[in-house]
Amino acid sequence: MANTPYPESYYAASANPVPARPALQDDVETDVCVIGAGYTGLSSALFLLENGFKVTVLEAAKVGFGASGRNGGQIVNSYSRDIDVIERSVGPQQAQLLGNMAFEGGRIIRERVAKYQIQCDLKDGGVFAALTAKQMGHLESQKRLWERFGHTQLELLDQRRIREVVACEEYVGGMLDMSGGHIHPLNLALGEAAAVESLGGVIYEQSPAVRIERGASPVVHTPQGKVRAKFIIVAGNAYLGNLVPELAAKSMPCGTQVIATEPLGDEFAHSLLPQDYCVEDCNYLLDYYRLTGDKRLIFGGGVVYGARDPANIEAIIRPKMLKAFPQLKDVKIDYAWTGNFLLTLSRLPQVGRLGDNIYYSQGCSGHGVTYTHLAGKVLAEALRGQAERFDAFADLPHYPFPGGQLLRTPFAAMGAWYYGLRDKLGF
Numbered sequence: 456m457a458n459t460p461y462p463e464s465y466y467a468a469s470a471n472p473v474p475a476r477p478a479l480q481d482d483v484e485t486d487v488c489v490i491g492a493g494y495t496g497l498s499s500a501l502f503l504l505e506n507g508f509k510v511t512v513l514e515a516a517k518v519g520f521g522a523s524g525r526n527g528g529q530i531v532n533s534y535s536r537d538i539d540v541i542e543r544s545v546g547p548q549q550a551q552l553l554g555n556m557a558f559e560g561g562r563i564i565r566e567r568v569a570k571y572q573i574q575c576d577l578k579d580g581g582v583f584a585a586l587t588a589k590q591m592g593h594l595e596s597q598k599r600l601w602e603r604f605g606h607t608q609l610e611l612l613d614q615r616r617i618r619e620v621v622a623c624e625e626y627v628g629g630m631l632d633m634s635g636g637h638i639h640p641l642n643l644a645l646g647e648a649a650a651v652e653s654l655g656g657v658i659y660e661q662s663p664a665v666r667i668e669r670g671a672s673p674v675v676h677t678p679q680g681k682v683r684a685k686f687i688i689v690a691g692n693a694y695l696g697n698l699v700p701e702l703a704a705k706s707m708p709c710g711t712q713v714i715a716t717e718p719l720g721d722e723f724a725h726s727l728l729p730q731d732y733c734v735e736d737c738n739y740l741l742d743y744y745r746l747t748g749d750k751r752l753i754f755g756g757g758v759v760y761g762a763r764d765p766a767n768i769e770a771i772i773r774p775k776m777l778k779a780f781p782q783l784k785d786v787k788i789d790y791a792w793t794g795n796f797l798l799t800l801s802r803l804p805q806v807g808r809l810g811d812n813i814y815y816s817q818g819c820s821g822h823g824v825t826y827t828h829l830a831g832k833v834l835a836e837a838l839r840g841q842a843e844r845f846d847a848f849a850d851l852p853h854y855p856f857p858g859g860q861l862l863r864t865p866f867a868a869m870g871a872w873y874y875g876l877r878d879k880l881g882f
């Protein structure tokens with residue numbers, strides 16, 4: 456059977472040691488079979504185990520093989536579409552529930568790191584950087600909006616203040632969220648997997664779910680074994696393929712790329728980001744960056760609709776990095792990699808239940824590090840019969856991409872081109 460390794464990345468190269476995990480070669484029974492060992496699957500597994508469920512996790516490749524082990528590492532609160540947009544779409548009551556939860560994922564990550572002593576270079580503080588006065592105006596209204604839902608660790612930064620936290624001449628201002636921050640994403644996933652196992656959960660790697668036999672007592676088949684369960688949680692996100700055809704029509708895998716410089720040394724790194732906050736700009740096609748534990752700059756940006764792997768990642772991302780930080784012109788790029796996230800048309804997560812016993816959460820459309828941790832808690836609550844918060848997500852409307860599976864990629868790329876042009880022209 457194929458043994459899929461981690462793709463080459465800074466994260467794979469600096470991963471904490473991990474135990475060898477077997478492939479499933481047997482027939483097993485469990486309470487909950489989780490498909491996918493990214494943050495959604497691992498967070499679900501942990502909450503379920505903490506509440507007395509027996510849990511088996513099937514991972515097609517390795518723990519954190521997908522977006523959870525490749526991302527920018529930015530703990531960004533709220534959703535990829537903000538609460539005011541949700542409020543206009545679904546009304547104040549549902550928006551209130553979702554707004555109350557908008558900062559919970561970041562708290563869950565910190566609780567997990569503290570409780571299970573996960574070594575993942577956790578740092579507090581994230582900056583949203585405005586490139587135009589219009590974007591600054593948006594941050595001002597976003598701060599008011601988030602404060603309306605009780606999220607208050609926010610500070611607006613004028614042009615002078617933002618220069619104190621990031622040595623980039625492009626920004627007119629920004630907003631600092633001290634409940635944001637950053638992590639080594641693969642090490643967070645690996646630490647969560649170890650926590651799952653410490654509570655008696657079982658994780659099989661190199662064990663793709665290839666078929667789900669639905670019914671009162673569903674069975675998940677892998678190439679060499681099967682898992683009979685009371686419940687299934689589908690957490691394969693952009694890597695799921697067509698395992699659950701109902702989910703594929705309303706979401707689209709997209710690629711995004713990241714580079715890591717050589718280590719910059721303490722002094723140079725400090726001159727770029729003196730407080731070690733992470734930064735993302737406010738463009739629709741945004742750039743994001745941060746320092747690693749060993750003082751490299753990790754810089755990400757760009758989207759490939761339909762998730763084709765670009766031939767030369769450095770050629771795409773390095774110019775963006777040099778635009779923000781010309782002072783890095785002589786710095787070598789040590790790693791470049793790509794990963795897939797799952798886009799929905801509304802850019803809100805796709806959450807729900809198929810029949811009585813198959814649950815899913817996917818498609819957080821870019822900002823998923825915090826949401827996926829919340830999703831695990833909300834799914835576990837639903838399996839315990841407390842579905843109010845689950846329903847708040849499940850009731851969000853979702854529509855198929857125009858053009859169906861054949862034309863959705865060019866249509867979405869056209870939409871992104873339009874928004875990218877708006878970013879460039881500043882309107």
Ligand SMILES: Cc1cc2nc3c(=O)[nH]c(=O)nc-3n(C[C@H](O)[C@H](O)[C@H](O)COP(=O)(O)OP(=O)(O)OC[C@H]3O[C@@H](n4cnc5c(N)ncnc54)[C@H](O)[C@@H]3O)c2cc1C
Pocket residue numbers: 490491492493494495496513514515516517518519520521522523524525526527528529530531662663664665690691692693694695696698710711712713743755793794795796816817819820821822823824825827
């Ligand atoms: C390059 C990149 C940068 C990003 N940067 C950020 C960021 O800085 N901040 C932020 O908030 N978000 C970011 N995101 C988004 C964030 O990483 C994701 O939203 C989040 O990690 C999704 O987690 P997940 O568990 O749902 O999916 P994934 O982490 O993709 O995990 C899905 C897992 O399921 C497995 N799987 C799939 N199908 C099967 C199957 N049939 N059987 C068994 N296993 C299966 C896959 O192998 C994979 O391991 C980024 C994404 C990418 C790609």
